[in-house]
Amino acid sequence: MNMYNWIEQVIYTERKKPLPILSFPAVQHLYVTMRELVADSNHQAIGMRAIADNYDMLAALSYMDLSVEAEAFGAYTVFKADEIPTIIGKLISTEAEAEALEVPEVGAGRTGENVETIRKAQMLINDRPVIAQCIGPFSLAGRLLNVNDIMLQCYENPELVHMVLKKAAAFITAYATALKKIGADGIIMAEPLAGLLSPQLIKEFSTRYVREIVGTLQDKHFIVIYHNCGGAVPHLMGSIMDTGCYAFHFGDAVDMASMLEKIPRNYLVMGNISPARVFNKGTAEQVRLETLKLLNQCGSYNNFVISSGCDIPPDVDLDNVNMFFKTVEGFYYRQSLRNAIS
Numbered sequence: 001m002n003m004y005n006w007i008e009q010v011i012y013t014e015r016k017k018p019l020p021i022l023s024f025p026a027v028q029h030l031y032v033t034m035r036e037l038v039a040d041s042n043h044q045a046i047g048m049r050a051i052a053d054n055y056d057m058l059a060a061l062s063y064m065d066l067s068v069e070a071e072a073f074g075a076y077t078v079f080k081a082d083e084i085p086t087i088i089g090k091l092i093s094t095e096a097e098a099e100a101l102e103v104p105e106v107g108a109g110r111t112g113e114n115v116e117t118i119r120k121a122q123m124l125i126n127d128r129p130v131i132a133q134c135i136g137p138f139s140l141a142g143r144l145l146n147v148n149d150i151m152l153q154c155y156e157n158p159e160l161v162h163m164v165l166k167k168a169a170a171f172i173t174a175y176a177t178a179l180k181k182i183g184a185d186g187i188i189m190a191e192p193l194a195g196l197l198s199p200q201l202i203k204e205f206s207t208r209y210v211r212e213i214v215g216t217l218q219d220k221h222f223i224v225i226y227h228n229c230g231g232a233v234p235h236l237m238g239s240i241m242d243t244g245c246y247a248f249h250f251g252d253a254v255d256m257a258s259m260l261e262k263i264p265r266n267y268l269v270m271g272n273i274s275p276a277r278v279f280n281k282g283t284a285e286q287v288r289l290e291t292l293k294l295l296n297q298c299g300s301y302n303n304f305v306i307s308s309g310c311d312i313p314p315d316v317d318l319d320n321v322n323m324f325f326k327t328v329e330g331f332y333y334r335q336s337l338r339n340a341i342s
Helices: 003-012 026-030 034-038 041-054 068-073 095-100 111-124 137-145 147-156 158-182 192-196 199-217 233-241 256-262 275-280 284-298 318-341
Strands: 077-080 083-087 130-135 186-190 223-228 247-250 268-273 304-308
Touching: 003 223, 003 268, 026 034, 026 041, 034 041, 034 077, 034 083, 041 111, 068 083, 068 111, 068 130, 068 137, 068 158, 095 158, 111 130, 111 158, 130 137, 130 158, 137 147, 137 158, 137 192, 137 199, 147 158, 147 192, 147 199, 158 186, 158 199, 186 199, 192 199, 192 223, 192 233, 199 223, 199 233, 223 233, 233 256, 256 268, 256 284, 268 275, 268 284, 275 284, 275 318, 284 304, 284 318
Parallel strands: 130 186, 186 223, 223 247, 247 268, 268 304
Antiparallel strands: 077 083
């Protein structure tokens, strides 16, 4: 599939399909635990097919599990029955430990299962692009150095941070290359920790590494979608646009209409219904109202695709998810009727 053409087709399609980050609720369709899902490529691929069968999304998405790459490096990962895995503690404290850190082979930890997931999903899903997911370099380095520590080390010991970043970026590149070779049509790169940096620091510690990864991977058959759910994103757009990506996904901490004003109309911009406040804790009526509100604000932008602000929790009320899709479909149907009459 020519993914550059796909982006153009999405922009010029009048009745747009949504693309929420909807993958972990597959556990409700499969009747498995989260712990079983994240450890088994069969469960994951069948879960992606179940989501594709039940929801008319622009693409089929794999799972936004930001512990995978850090676990491959050896970071301590906590698995619970019904929660997304998390990294605790830190793997690196000193420059000596950073120098000794080995870049793992693709296949370490659960990365092999995730590559297999994409291979199997490609066999099960052929009516839309299959998009994998990975972490961004600064966010991965933060999990290896500890999230709080890396923010301090950017000022006190930038050499240490760059040492870890180079190894993080090397592994992400190799991992994403494996996903590309096995059949993924693109990848969502989640770089939320970079959303806490200043405009100067994001250039030094995130954008330059993301740009190198994108430059290696992206071509007409494989796109990199940049995801950042940080609240400071509106002040960082110069650097974010410099990543080389043609599609962006933003969290609910930002005003989506203002983001669309900043970004050229030939770039896809996706977001940003709150996964926690609206999808998970809201009622179906609240989902309908929030979805309509965002569509009324942003639906006139051809390059806007409505989505969740981040990944939707596994235990979300599926009635809320159904209401989201029903509301989006109704909005664009009514809009197409108005356009036809006019």
